[in-house]
Amino acid sequence: MNYYYYTFQSIFRWLAVRLEFVGNCVVFFACLFAVLERDTLSAGIVGLSVTYALNVTQTLNWLVRMTTELETNIVAVERVKEYSEIPTEAPKEIAETKPYPSWPQKGEIVFESYGLRYREGLDLVLKDITCKIQPAEKIGIVGRTGAGKSSLSLGLFRIIEKAKGRILIDGIDISSIGLHDLRSKLTIIPQEPILFSGTLRVNLDPFDTYSDATIWRALEQAHLKSFVESLSRGLQHECTEGGENLSVGQRQLVCLARALLRKSKILLLDEATAAVDLETDDLIQQTIRQEFADCTILTIAHRLNTVMDYNRIMVLSAGKIIEFDSPQNLLNSRGSVFYAMASDAHLL
The missing domain is CATH 1.10.287 (Helix Hairpins)
Structure with a gap:
């Protein structure tokens, strides 16, 4: 000052x-x-x-x-x-198109000629994205910087509205329903973990929906239980604004525990393990594979080894899908972009 x-x-x-x-x-x-x-x-x-x-x-x-x-x-x-x-967001709920409470039951995602731009007058950052993701399929999304990986997640949550095409989840066009109805059914573990000022329990369960036993089980699955037990106030530990009194890795694990509590049918990981070490990364990936085995998982990854055992890999470049196949098929093709990326990462 x-x-x-x-x-x-x-x-x-x-x-x-x-x-x-x-x-x-x-x-x-x-x-x-x-x-x-x-x-x-x-x-x-x-x-x-x-x-x-x-x-x-x-x-x-x-x-x-x-x-x-x-x-x-x-x-x-x-x-x-x-x-x-500034134009306001779409309504939180639309009574005429409100999905049934158990939606989505399968977790099927379909992109039909989907396009996205950040504002009017700018070029499309996603161009003619067309693909079908089966229920409970594990998809790795990779690409160079600026390929459109994070833009895909913004479009899925309707942070930015579509410019063309549409996205269907279990047959329902997500642009026709309210924002709350859509976002409450999806779970994301972001690249930058977000915590709010308040107790650890409030950050994990802001609406007081789950019991303490369920929260402790989620913390154990997120490999955070021993840390919380070491705190003098446990779940009542006060988090400062932005979680500044926790390390970046611990904040990321809190976000993972939050996702484990919600257990949505669709989970998006936006480089969720970028802030943790490789050993913790392996533990987190193992937990995700076990606890979200019946969920559709989209993983935006910079560490290619975290998605090598996924069902399919989506390779983006300049806002377009240039490759979309299983890791084995892409690696068997020496001319593929994914093969070159894996070779650069010394995974071959």
């Missing part, structure tokens, strides 16, 4: 010195011209001009400060105007 305050005062002094220099120049020239024109000017006019010239420095300081404050404060008005013009 003192650092920024000192910088502010230094800049203000820098400005004041230069404004006073300009004011002194005005006073100097007013006096100079009064002397040069003393034969034509009366004493009253000379006194009036010098008096007003002396006020220039104060007026300049006031004018610059008011202009700066106006420019700073008008930013708030610009933000309010911008936020008021």
